[in-house]
Amino acid sequence: MATHKETAKEIVLKIGGRENVDQVWHCVTRLRFNLQDKNKVKLDEIKQIDGVMGAQFSGDQFQVIIGNKVAEVFEEVEPLVGVGGSSNSKNREKQGGISRILDTISGIFTPILPALVGAGLLKGFVALFITFGWFSSKSDTYAVLNAIGDGVFYFLPFFLAVSAARKFKTNEYLALAIAGTLLYPTFVDATRGITDISNFTLFGLSFVSIPVVNYASSVLPIILSVLLLKYVYKFIRSWMPSSITVMFSPLLALLIVVPLTLWLIGPLGTNIGNGLSQVFAWLFEHAGPVAGLLMAGLMPLIVMTGMHYTFAPISIQNMSLYGFDNVLAPTMFISNLAQAGAAFGVALRTKNKELRQLGISSGISAVIGITEPAMYGVNMKLKRPFYYAMISSGLLGAFAGWYGFKAFTMGGLVGIFSIPTFADPSGEAGNLIVALVMLALAIILPIILILIFGFEDIATEDQTSGVGKVEKGLAEAASTITSMEGESKTADVFSPLTGKIVPLKDVSDATFAQEIMGKGIAIQPADNRVVSPVPGIIMVLPDSQHAVGIKGDDGQEILIHIGIDTVSLRGKHFKALVKEGDRVISGQPLIEFDRDAIQAEGLDSVTMIIVTNTADYLDVLPVNEKGQIFEEEQLLSIVK
Known part of the structure; x- marks a missing residue:
């Protein structure tokens, strides 16, 4: 068995050495590297290093799966590459021009969004209050609130x-x-x-x-x-x-x-x-219907590629020059609500109960301004609803371009709560009325199209199979355990959260799906906390708080990993209720998290429950492989 120092030396050598490392850090189970040249990585050789359980690329990040000893290996890796890795990037693999621009604009604007969102929404509410006549634009209250809202932009x-x-x-x-x-x-x-x-x-x-x-x-x-x-x-x-x-x-x-x-x-x-702003101003002034049709209709594709970030400077420049934005916010408002309408339409027409629930929940999310669940989970999956949403938003975008629909400030998530940003500071109600009409029509039109033209529904399991996987899973588990009766015994692991069971093989992270870390099961959470699945001791709890490792009283080592790549959040949206070394009982709350906020960051909140010392047992068997499960219901049986 190699020492941690030997493992670290081998890893650094086979990823191209110190000079190829820009940055290194670790999560609960993996070393994570930002590298200058991916081609220098000897992937197959790294997988064979003693102490390494697996390795993979995830986007621009290279991950080496170590397991429970990752912190010890990281301590040896860090001095080999320097704190934070090398800052020399002259040999880094070059990005495409457009990719680099998008990455740069996104990287600059994303950190300041909370200030822009908070101030912009305040300005929107101030304009709304003036429209309703709740206070005057000449009052001291207006002066103070306007200074708070406008200060960020000035x-x-x-x-x-x-x-x-x-x-x-x-x-x-x-x-x-x-x-x-x-x-x-x-x-x-x-x-x-x-x-x-x-x-x-x-x-x-x-x-x-x-x-x-x-x-x-x-x-x-x-x-x-x-x-x-x-x-x-x-x-x-x-x-x-x-x-x-x-x-x-x-x-x-x-x-x-x-x-x-x-x-x-x-x-x-x-x-x-100013030139870019004037170009778009000219387009919307002289070809408003066409510009609105293209912007609103193609907005889902623009968002998918990340190109909407390139419009953020234009949107801000428009507000500075003209006092309003008629390019980004109005068309995103229409597009997001159309995605919501399509998801609601699917929920109304489908005969699949699970798809109906997903349509309703993701539709509500899209109404707020978070479209990913509706767009990727429902509409694009079924294809036609996605097209209906684009057609609806394109038609309404054409009207918006013809009318001159505007947003007068930024407002964060572009959905129902951004309505105040469409209130004219002058007190005129016309633009606000159009916003309310757009809100209603953007939701209703896709629903009508779906109800008339339909889509290819997803059949339920009962329609395609006479025997459900749940019953099959129960039968197999019972048979296996019974056949071993008298020779061995089992230990139970209870569910640490409420949600929908997901087979481990269906998880998008190959490290978990291929059982590199060990056998177990995954759950798509329905609430925002994790409880202890067994009585035992907290052995691992990283600063990112996205995972926890427990050593059960029966010797089982259990890893609960909340979400895919959620280590990148660096503790954001997570709150640990225990610390390393604490003794816990079964059912004791361990971590609170905000699954909606995690999904809003574009990350999957599916939670893996893994027995990391699977090799110490004859088998680890899930009691069920699908369906709903609640906290403290039996989840896994460990055959000793």
């Missing part, structure tokens, strides 16, 4: 500076210094006409004419300037003597980047942003 360059600096891996505080200059009162006053300055010169150089530009709520100028900062600051530090680099590297970086930003990059970014 000072958006500050938020983008931090987020872009983290994405580009450069100094956040230097990035903030650039943003501070862009919004410094000297330049702001000039844009407002408070001073009569039309441009600034620098160092007496006549050709360096810095134009007066309003950078409030701007997007591209600060992102481009932080990208420049990354290379300038890195270059300066590469030759600056270490004894003075702390003082003079930031000084020179600011003296180079900020003037270039004010002179060239800022105006260029502003003109690009």
Whole structure:
């Protein structure tokens, strides 16, 4: 048996060495690597390393399955590759241009969404209150609430500076210094006409004419300037003597980047942003029905590819220039609700009880603005409902483009709760009425199309088989246990949560599906907590809190893993109720989690219950292989 140090050395060697590692961390059972060159990985040889249970690529991430000893192996891997891995990425496999742009925009905007969503929704409610006449736009209350809501958007360059600096891996505080200059009162006053300055010169150089530009709520100028900062600051530090680099590297970086930003990059970014906004404004003004038809009708495909992120800067730029967005929010509003309507239509027409329940639950989720369950779980699976949703949203999008349907602020999830964002701050009710009409029609039209034209329904198990898998599973389990009576005995593992049983082979993660970690069963949770399936001791509880390992009093080692790849959430949406070393009894709550929030992040919340020391037993048998199960019902039988 190899030591953990030997295992770690072999793994690092066969993934291409220290220089091929950008980042490494671990979850409950796996080492996770971000690598520069995937082609250097010797996958088959890694699987043969003593102490490694399996290895696989998951997206851009390479995973080495270790099992319960992953923390010990990680402790040996970390010093071999350096903390966080190497930061040198010059040999990294190149992404396509579009893929890189999408990744960059997504990576910059995603962290600041809570601020944008909260502030935007507040602005929407303020506009709604004015429309209803609940307070005046001249009142002190309006002034305070508007400042809270508008402050994020006015000072958006500050938020983008931090987020872009983290994405580009450069100094956040230097990035903030650039943003501070862009919004410094000297330049702001000039844009407002408070001073009569039309441009600034620098160092007496006549050709360096810095134009007066309003950078409030701007997007591209600060992102481009932080990208420049990354290379300038890195270059300066590469030759600056270490004894003075702390003082003079930031000084020179600011003296180079900020003037270039004010002179060239800022105006260029502003003109690009304004140009894109004007193009879309022209399209919706002169070809509104066509633009609305294409945007709303194709929005599900745009969302699937992630390209909707590229419209976020345009949406913000439109609000800055014109005071509204008629491109992204209105068309997503219509599209999301059409997906909800299609799911509801499936629920009304199907004869499959499980599909009906899924249609209702995913439809409700889509009405709120979370479309993935409806789109992937129901509509795309059945094909026709997906087409009906696209047709319906396309038709309504054409009307919206003709009418000039607008959103006046951002509002987070684009669904029923984003209605206030369509309230005109002037108090006019027309746009808000159209939003309510769009809400109703986007849901009703797909339902009508489904009821008229139908779809190919999914037959229930009773229609396709005379004997259900549940009864078969029970019979096989009973037969096996009975045949071993007198020679061995069994231990029970009880269900740690309420939900729907999923055979392990149907889980999307190959590590669990192929029983690399051990035998067990999976459950699609119906509530938001996990309880202990046996009395025992908590042996493993990572900081991410997405999994827990228990050593039962009968010696069984049980891993409860909540969701697929949920380690990436780093503890978000999870709350541990116990700690390592605690003694627990059967049925004691262990972890609380938010399954809806997990699914909203695009992750599967299916929960695996694995007996990781399966090799110590004759067999591990699920009592049932399908159907509903409740907390503390018998789930597994372990044959000793």
